[in-house]
Every structure is written in C-alpha cells, then in structure tokens.
Amino acid sequence: MSPDRTACWWEREDLGYRNNALIFAGHSVKELAEQFGSPSFVYSFDRVRANLNRLHKSLNDVGLSDRFSILFAMKANRFAPLLANLKQTQLCGIDACSPNEVELAVSCGFQPKQISFTAGSLSVLDFSTLARYDGLFFDCDSIHAIRKWGELKPGTEIGIRVNPGMGISREANEKLQYSGSKISKFGIYQEQFDEALSTAKEYDLRVSKIHFHTGCGYLTPQLEYWESILEKCQWFIARCENITRVNIGGGLGVPHTDTDQALDLEKWAEILMRQFGASNLHIEIEPGDYLLKDAGLLLLGITYIEKKKDTVFLGVDAGFNIAPEPAYYDLPFQPVPLELSNEEYSSYHVAGNINEALDIWYENASLPNMEAQKYLALLNAGAYSASMASNHCMRGHFKEFLLA
Numbered sequence: 355m356s357p358d359r360t361a362c363w364w365e366r367e368d369l370g371y372r373n374n375a376l377i378f379a380g381h382s383v384k385e386l387a388e389q390f391g392s393p394s395f396v397y398s399f400d401r402v403r404a405n406l407n408r409l410h411k412s413l414n415d416v417g418l419s420d421r422f423s424i425l426f427a428m429k430a431n432r433f434a435p436l437l438a439n440l441k442q443t444q445l446c447g448i449d450a451c452s453p454n455e456v457e458l459a460v461s462c463g464f465q466p467k468q469i470s471f472t473a474g475s476l477s478v479l480d481f482s483t484l485a486r487y488d489g490l491f492f493d494c495d496s497i498h499a500i501r502k503w504g505e506l507k508p509g510t511e512i513g514i515r516v517n518p519g520m521g522i523s524r525e526a527n528e529k530l531q532y533s534g535s536k537i538s539k540f541g542i543y544q545e546q547f548d549e550a551l552s553t554a555k556e557y558d559l560r561v562s563k564i565h566f567h568t569g570c571g572y573l574t575p576q577l578e579y580w581e582s583i584l585e586k587c588q589w590f591i592a593r594c595e596n597i598t599r600v601n602i603g604g605g606l607g608v609p610h611t612d613t614d615q616a617l618d619l620e621k622w623a624e625i626l627m628r629q630f631g632a633s634n635l636h637i638e639i640e641p642g643d644y645l646l647k648d649a650g651l652l653l654l655g656i657t658y659i660e661k662k663k664d665t666v667f668l669g670v671d672a673g674f675n676i677a678p679e680p681a682y683y684d685l686p687f688q689p690v691p692l693e694l695s696n697e698e699y700s701s702y703h704v705a706g707n708i709n710e711a712l713d714i715w716y717e718n719a720s721l722p723n724m725e726a727q728k729y730l731a732l733l734n735a736g737a738y739s740a741s742m743a744s745n746h747c748m749r750g751h752f753k754e755f756l757l758a
C-alpha cells in the first residue's frame with residue numbers, strides 16, 4: 355500500500371496535515387502529545403463554536419429565528435471548562451439527565467431555567483433534589499414521573515417524553531435507536547398517552563412540551579425517515595391543548611468513515627420548517643454528538659508493534675473503557691498518525707490495554723510505518739468518550755484539555 359491521501363476523508367480546515375505533521379485547531383498534535391502525555395483528550399472550542407453556529411445558521415436561514423433553542427446534551431461531554439465556555443457563548447442551554455448533571459451545569463454558570471431535564475427511573479431523592487431548582491424544566495418520561503413531580507410541584511408546567519415507536523440511527527444500527535420496533539424504556543407510547551394526560555390533570559400540571567429523542571447518529575440518508583417520525587409525533591402534539599414547545603431530541607450525526615457524508619443541515623432545517631413552521635411552537639433541539647464529537651481527539655501512546663499470524667497489532671496505552679463507543683456501538687473511531695511518511699502503508703489492528711477480547715480500537719487501519727512514532731490519535735473522541743469512561747482494570751486514568 356502506498357500513502358493514500360484520499361484516505362484522509364476527515365481532513366478539514368482545522369484538522370489535517372501540514373508538512374506531513376498533523377495539525378488540530380492550530381496546534382501540532384505531536385507537540386500536544388509530548389506536552390500533555392497520554393492518554394489525553396484534546397478538545398477544540400473553536401470547532402464546538404463553529405458546530406453551534408452552523409446549527410443556528412441553518413435554523414435562521416429557513417426562517418425559524420427566535421423560535422428555537424439549542425440545549426447541549428451534557429451527557430456527551432461534561433468537562434467543566436467546556437461547559438463554562440459554552441455558557442459564555444449564550445448560544446445554548448443544557449439538556450441534563452441526572453441531578454448531578456444539573457448541579458454541575460449550575461456550577462458552570464447555567465441558570466436552572468436554561469436547563470431542560472429528561473431522564474427515567476428516578477428515585478425519591480432524585481425527584482426531591484430536582485424540585486429544589488426553581489425554573490428547571492422537567493420532562494416526564496413515565497406516568498410514574500408525572501405523579502411524583504405532580505406531588506412535589508402541583509400547578510406547574512411539564513413536558514412529556516413520548517415514544518412514537520419509530521427509531522433512527524446511523525445506518526441501521528439498532529443499538530443506537532431509542533424508540534424503534536423493539537420495546538424501549540424511553541417515553542410514553544400512544545396507548546398510554548391519554549392516561550398520561552389525565553394523570554397530569556389530576557395534579558393540575560400543564561403539559562406545555564412534547565419531547566422525543568428517537569436515536570443517535572442520523573445522517574442525510576436517514577432524513578426522509580426522520581421526517582416520518584416527526585409526522586408521527588404530531589399525533590401527540592395535537593392532543594395537548596396547552597402546548598407551546600416541542601423538543602425533537604438530539605441524534606444529529608457526524609461522519610465516522612469515508613463513506614459517511616456530513617449531515618445536510620439545510621435539508622434538516624427545511625424538514626423542521628415544514629413540520630413546525632405553520633405552528634407557533636418553539637422548537638428545542640438537544641444535540642450532543644453534533645456539537646462535540648468531531649471537536650475532540652484522543653491521543654494515545656504506542657506501546658508495542660507485533661505480528662501475530664498474519665495480523666500486525668499496534669498496542670496503545672488505553673483501552674475501550676475510556677472511550678467505549680467503538681466497543682459498545684460498533685462506531686469506528688478512525689486512527690490517524692501524527693506524522694505522515696512516504697513509506698509504504700500497511701494494515702494494523704489497533705489494540706488497547708484492557709483484558710477484554712473486545713478491546714480492539716480499530717481493525718485493519720491503514721497507517722504508515724509506525725516503528726518510529728510514539729503516538730497515535732483517534733478521531734471523533736469529543737463526545738461519549740471521557741463522559742462514559744470507567745475504571746475497568748484500574749485503567750481509568752486520562753487527562754482532558756480544552757485548546758485555546
């Protein structure tokens with residue numbers, strides 16, 4: 355194999371090679387790795403801001419200005435410097451899914467009224483902790499939650515998370531779907547919606563928002579189906595007499611391979627306009643992946659290279675436990691060399707340091723001769739990586755840096 359520059363499908367203005375050295379957000383990635391050590395996550399706030407601005411522009415361009423809010427799904431990345439910077443932009447609020455997330459968001463400067471809360475299986479302690487945040491907007495995802503919230507906050511406004519029985523994902527990855535044909539714990543189905551509304555009435559709760567999040571990672575080929583999900587959700591909206599808001603969840607994806615294309619945001623925003631333009635509904639969008647994923651790299655130290663049978667393994671100093679998506683969801687995190695060379699490229703299995711058979715970062719990565727390189731970077735590690743990390747095998751250590 356020879357150096358294949360077309361393989362760098364992921365290169366963009368702020369990420370790519372200059373004089374054969376990988377540059378990210380204006381920094382030499384090799385220098386970052388040498389300065390910070392490994393494993394380290396590096397995040398570009400400029401990229402996050404650009405992603406956020408692009409979303410705003412697409413919605414403004416179709417005529418939805420002043421009719422939408424972006425709520426960053428902080429489960430994707432809760433690094434405090436990142437949250438504090440997001441707050442400064444004034445371009446988004448927060449989607450939180452646990453009382454601790456609410457507390458962290460507030461500690462980073464967000465006001466409770468800028469936070470929308472959606473989660474399931476809440477304990478008595480969870481409900482009472484959340485009820486202390488005046489202004490926090492609560493979406494109930496079960497009849498049980500409506501009752502418990504009603505007991506604590508009668509006479510207030512709530513959202514109801516619904517389940518349209520249709521799910522979406524990158525490709526047809528069912529593991530990424532939250533409301534597909536398989537029964538799911540998320541939201542209230544059509545069959546029980548009347549009961550949900552009457553329970554809300556019992557506690558004098560005004561249902562002013564319908565919320566749904568139906569899956570993750572959708573790209574342009576899935577948009578037509580996504581519109582049919584929105585159409586199905588109109589059924590719930592039509593039954594709520596006090597509705598002022600619709601929350602369409604997150605799920606907007608970013609490319610993971612050379613065959614994935616960036617989500618066509620223009621088409622995406624046109625669909626929203628078509629579905630909700632004629633109504634007076636305020637639209638909430640709660641993206642995690644779209645804002646953060648391609649704004650982060652994971653820098654890994656190379657530990658060994660060895661051929662076993664006909665496969666060359668490239669070992670690195672961290673495993674799937676600090677960025678679990680490739681192992682949990684079969685999402686490929688492309689490995690990229692920090693330096694290019696003109697030598698032949700060859701195929702490597704990139705292996706982590708965890709004693710689990712699934713701890714292979716990537717199979718058959720095409721890389722230059724790695725013998726002389728000390729580090730490797732993984733793309734798309736800005737979301738659902740550090741935030742999902744565990745201390746499995748007591749190898750949960752990593753560092754995080756927000757690049758200026």
Ligand SMILES: Cc1ncc(COP(=O)(O)O)c(C=O)c1O
Binds near residue numbers: 472640
């Ligand atoms: C309720 C809810 N909203 C938003 C998100 C964010 O999704 P994504 O990161 O795919 O945009 C999630 C992710 O699981 C979610 O469960």
